[in-house]
Amino acid sequence: MSAEKTPLVIPIELPDFDLLADVMISEGVLTLSPSELHGLITGQLSAGARFDSDTLLRVLCELMNVTQLDHEVTKVTLIELYQATLFQLQDEDFGFRLLLPDDDQEISQRVDALSSWCSGFLAGFGMYLGDHSMSETLKEGLQDLSEIAQVSSAPEELSAEDEAGLLELQEYVRMAALFMFTECNPNVDPESEDSRSKLH
Numbered sequence: 001m002s003a004e005k006t007p008l009v010i011p012i013e014l015p016d017f018d019l020l021a022d023v024m025i026s027e028g029v030l031t032l033s034p035s036e037l038h039g040l041i042t043g044q045l046s047a048g049a050r051f052d053s054d055t056l057l058r059v060l061c062e063l064m065n066v067t068q069l070d071h072e073v074t075k076v077t078l079i080e081l082y083q084a085t086l087f088q089l090q091d092e093d094f095g096f097r098l099l100l101p102d103d104d105q106e107i108s109q110r111v112d113a114l115s116s117w118c119s120g121f122l123a124g125f126g127m128y129l130g131d132h133s134m135s136e137t138l139k140e141g142l143q144d145l146s147e148i149a150q151v152s153s154a155p156e157e158l159s160a161e162d163e164a165g166l167l168e169l170q171e172y173v174r175m176a177a178l179f180m181f182t183e184c185n186p187n188v189d190p191e192s193e194d195s196r197s198k199l200h
């Protein structure tokens with residue numbers, strides 16, 4: 001008797017930040033942070049790009065400046081990152097979130113991570129936008145992300161009082177990314193299997 005085929009389960013939660021950091025380090029990735037990588041993927045998806053698993057891993061290797069991935073856990077983690085990001089962007093309940101360090105990390109690290117996320121988004125979005133016409137609102141959103149991407153912080157310049165401001169900025173970036181995804185992917189049906197680009 002043949003075993004039943006296990007249905008493909010699409011992850012709906014992003015991989016743990018520290019896990020992604022660990023697998024990237026294990027592959028010798030020195031040029032990207034987990035936040036910037038997530039921003040890149042989000043930007044690509046928002047501009048309309050979709051990848052099968054083999055193409056995804058090849059594209060990510062190029063972005064991470066490595067020739068190949070040596071560990072299976074890295075491949076699985078990166079595919080799950082892509083799948084969960086796409087699922088969250090399509091979520092009608094606006095479940096999308098940014099992959100950033102935990103709130104208990106130093107605020108300066110989290111400011112830098114948000115800046116890196118925005119840098120990644122802009123790079124990924126620019127790679128695949130093509131000739132898509134942009135509304136004024138979308139252009140303004142890109143300009144805002146560009147300004148946030150240039151923010152840098154020295155630990156001594158930040159205090160606990162800046163916490164609320166950082167959280168507001170994170171929420172703005174999150175909603176801006178969702179808006180851009182929606183504008184550039186107008187015909188995406190969240191319930192469509194095809195639109196979720198299942199990976200094998």
